[in-house]
Amino acid sequence: MAAVERDGTRLVRLRLDVDGRQEHLPGQHYVVRLRASDDYTAQRSYSTASDPTDPLVELMVECLPDGEVSAHLHDVAEVGDVLEVRGPIGGWFTWTGDVTAVAIGGGAGVVPLVSMLRHARRLGIADRLRVVAVGRTLEELPYAEELIAAGAFVALTRENLGSRVAAPPYPEEVRDLVDLPTPAERAYVCGSVGFASFAQRVLGEAGMRASEVRVEQFGATG
The missing domain is CATH 3.40.50.80 (Nucleotide-binding domain of ferredoxin-NADP reductase (FNR) module)
Known part of the structure; x- marks a missing residue:
């Protein structure tokens, strides 16, 4: 994780340096997976906010009540943490400028x-x-x-x-x-x-x- 910025009490902006990153399309998302020491996992999908040419992947996460992943990212995550991510995902909800x-x-x-x-x-x-x-x-x-x-x-x-x-x-x-x-x-x-x-x-x-x-x-x- 290259940057963590908490915005108020509910939002956290994450900037991720993804190994082997593939350029995404505007509207695509990533799956973020957390893994505990006992190998328990929880995952959630988050849309990208970054421009496709941005060298980092930017996610804005809203902390939800009882949200396992969002609460960890909002309250615990720090610069330097390593996350499991998969993406970019999705082809239907994308816009490249081809239509108005x-x-x-x-x-x-x-x-x-x-x-x-x-x-x-x-x-x-x-x-x-x-x-x-x-x-x-x-x-x-x-x-x-x-x-x-x-x-x-x-x-x-x-x-x-x-x-x-x-x-x-x-x-x-x-x-x-x-x-x-x-x-x-x-x-x-x-x-x-x-x-x-x-x-x-x-x-x-x-x-x-x-x-x-x-x-x-x-x-x-x-």
């Missing part, structure tokens, strides 16, 4: 969208990706400052942001991003099971065809 897309992430679900944003900005194709980031508060939203600086539409549900009253994104707000300046050809949704259902409904109301929506959901039933 709108992407909606809730909470930690913004992490793969950050990788997509970094990829788009490096290639000078940021106009092909419109990001909607949804969080309870600005402090709890991963990469909040970077998302705002990159032009993402941020909707907070527990506090006002500027002149926008606290609320999930409305269909008309998403419709503006689906339609302008060129209609989006694809949509990405990442978040909890409940959030993914909500986001798909809002995209449908905004005019996005269900067949063009790619979903990555997490949680007990994800």
Whole structure:
């Protein structure tokens, strides 16, 4: 582990130097496995936040109640620790800039969208990706400052942001991003099971065809 940065009480950013690393696609994930001295193992999948050309793999982990892996990474992990990782994994939930897309992430679900944003900005194709980031508060939203600086539409549900009253994104707000300046050809949704259902409904109301929506959901039933 090359770097460990704890962000508040719930988030930890990990920067991993992966032996034999294969360049990932924006939207892919890694499996992180912990192994105890008695050989007991626990593993969890985490999306990459890093740009594909970044020499290190960046993960942002949310510490979950009773989460074996996330709690260890948040409370115990230190620079120099060696982790078992497998990846990059996934091909469906990836975006390389080939189509104009709108992407909606809730909470930690913004992490793969950050990788997509970094990829788009490096290639000078940021106009092909419109990001909607949804969080309870600005402090709890991963990469909040970077998302705002990159032009993402941020909707907070527990506090006002500027002149926008606290609320999930409305269909008309998403419709503006689906339609302008060129209609989006694809949509990405990442978040909890409940959030993914909500986001798909809002995209449908905004005019996005269900067949063009790619979903990555997490949680007990994800």
